[in-house]
Amino acid sequence: MPEIAKAVPLTFAKTVGLLQPAKLPSDGTAVLFLGSFGLEDMCLRAFFRRGAEDLARVGIQSLRFDYPAMGDALDHENGTLDLSQWEEASVDAAGVLRAHSGAKRVVMIGHGLGATLALRIADRIEGLAGVACLAPVVSGRAYLRELQIWSRMVDEGLGLGEAYRNVSEVAIGGHVLPEPLAGQLKRVALSDDRLPSLAHALIASRPGRAGDLELGESLKARGADVSLVPYEDYDAFVANPSQSRLPIALLNSVIEWAVGLSSAVIEGGELYRNPLDTDASLQGDGFVEHPVVFGANLYGIHCLPRTSTDRPSVLLLGTGYDRHAGWGRSTVNLARNLARRGIPSLRFDAAGVADSPARPGAPDQVLYSDFQEHDVREALDFLAQHSAAPIVVVGRCSGAYLAIRSALSDPRINGVVCANPFVFAWDKAIDVDVALKGGARSLDDYGSRLLRWETVERIRRGEVDLRSAARNILKGIMRRLGVAVKPVLARVIPVGVRQRAILAEFAKLEARGVAIELIYSRGDIGYQHFAELFGADGRGLRRFPSAHLTVLEGADHNLSPPFAQAAYQERIVDLCDRIQAASRTQDQA
Known part of the structure; x- marks a missing residue:
């Protein structure tokens, strides 16, 4: 090719x-x-x-x-x-x-x-x-009607409570069509x-x-x-x-x-014209953004404060196959808010995701694979070329998993903020495609859904995969039982091999002084996995003083509500503050 x-x-x-x-x-x-x-x-x-x-x-x-x-x-x-x-x-x-x-x-x-x-x-x-x-x-009117139905299905899939759904605007997955645009679309035919x-x-x-x-x-x-x-x-x-x-x-x-x-190709023509302005940038309120292509052909946005700073740089990792702008532009808003507080950041599409071409030889499914660690290393190279400040890596779901895995392999990472990581280490025996399609939920979430009349109606219409749901519910029950009896069994039965390996990795990060912020929505399936390791109250984290836990009530997996987004941002800023203070103390020593 x-x-x-x-x-x-x-x-x-x-x-x-x-x-x-x-x-x-x-x-x-x-x-x-x-x-x-x-x-x-x-x-x-x-x-x-x-x-x-x-x-x-x-x-x-x-x-x-x-x-x-x-x-x-x-x-x-x-x-x-x-x-x-x-x-x-x-x-x-x-x-x-x-x-x-x-x-x-x-x-x-x-x-x-x-x-x-x-x-x-x-x-x-x-x-x-x-x-x-x-x-x-x-028909714009029909389109908006379909969008409204689609939006409810997405929110239900996320487990977003009715109180936190955006019903005052035309919106889907956090993306908003504001007025007067929505009203104009209604008249499009x-x-x-x-x-x-x-x-x-x-x-x-x-x-x-x-x-x-x-x-x-x-x-x-x-x-x-x-x-x-x-x-x-x-x-x-x-x-x-x-x-x-x-x-x-x-x-x-x-x-x-x-x-x-197109007509026939002109022989001997110009290969291609260079752009008229290669120093592309956008000047915003409190930030400057530079779209960049770096590494092996990764596309991203370098977001900087208006004035120079010695604050840590933040690497914002994507979730799944979402583009780097994030769910509902959440990553765009996060990056610009960080810049207003003096914190530079880089958000980018991993190879094979959105606008970044796939790496040669990469598998079709790159999520939860070692291949994405190459992308993180190249992003760290880019940040290191622009600043000598410490680096914090931030991610949600699969991005949180990648943040932890990258911190274990790259000593340039000084801190990680992980929101709703599904797991800390992937079991290679589990097919990623099957896991994504199965859409595992927490036991509490399944319980609340079974009490909704619309869920009964969806089951009646055959829209719910009962086999997958039953399998996930059974797994949830077994996890819940495991967490409940773990303090007793731990006295007589050694910790599982996989759990022991994860705890050893946390110990490795602690020894290196890598600060860790863990953020979970209360009903998230990843929180159940966390509880298996550290207990539902997080008491197992006490052996790792550099790790902190925040549990958000009422938030969904994507941290859609504004209060969840604000909490996410504050944890990032707090971690940057701690790392900057520690760095200055070392410089003065």
Whole structure:
């Protein structure tokens, strides 16, 4: 497979984009990717990245970017956001793509809301060759209604209590569509009289979605050469970033269509044009952010305070296959709040996640594998090149696991903050894919769900995997019994081999002086695993003075409620304060 050039970060219109250059001569055609919103957009990141790589191999450059107030973009200054701002940013992105690539023609590939935006701005795009509409939002009102249903399912899956659900706004998974944008979307309808006249269009039609086919017919009636391709397994692709399955057949069809719109490759042409401004940055309220590509091709954001500082640097690890912006942009907000308090940070996509290409030879499933420790080492190298200050590594769930494993192998790490780690050491006999699909919950969570009428209704409709649920409940009961009798059995039965190994690793970190902050939501399954090792009250941690425990009542696995996010941030700041104080004491000694 031909090697491709590294993606180049760009900033424009108060947002961030990734230009994918092409090593082969360009024929004057470039592709603009237009994303969607919420969890759907999080799942799209790897899909668009794979598409950009495939296009680069045949000499076509591309650009993907964040809409205003989404992803890594700056928030709007007056706090309001409307549809015109997304449209203007998309038009700007097309201009940036043409300027940086030298292309004369532009193809737009949009998914969900991105497909709708592409059609709305098509008449404003100079040199437009065609538009690909993947799962287009034909009716904004219907889309918002589906989003509301989807949001409730996500919140229930997280175990988020009704009191902490965001029901006052259009939101899903912490991602918010504020007014007036949500109200404007409600009035969006791709009716015949509002459609552009296109030369070429592609419609990816989902089974049972008549609106997709009707859109294709309407565009054809307005003179477009319309290609229809099937969009299979849409729900499996966009429902959950950690379990998302890329629709490779669809991707291949879309890339083939886009390549077909380009003319013959110009022999002897320019390899690719360097970006006009390679020193990309965003200036925000109390922070400066630099999008960077480092190491073996890892993409991230270096977030710095406005003034120089000797505070520890924080490495923010991702969770599962979520992009580095985090669930509901939580990592973006965390990084910027830390910068306002004088703490620099780096957030990035691990190899094979979102916008970072996979490492050669890496397995398809990289979560809970040693491969991700390579990514952490390269991120530590990057931070060490920019500051000699101590380093704190922070992560939630699989990111928390990776933080602990990396601290054990890399002495440059001075502290870790781990939120809701599932385990501290992975049992290689357990298939990661099976574990993720099983969705293990705590026994308390299962108990509370069984008391809800909606759970009974879902069981009746066959929407609950009773076999997996029963298996997880049985495991929970056995763990609960194990924790209850452990103080007695420990007097006569040696601690298990795996538990003994984990305790030895905590002792190793203690001996090195690595500070550890453990944060758990009370009902999280990871807290049950913690209790097996250290007791539900954490008394087993007393032998490790550098380790501290915080248990949050009412928080879900993702720490969605604002109080949980605030507690998470304060634990990070407190740990940075302790490490900085200790470092200054050593310097004075």
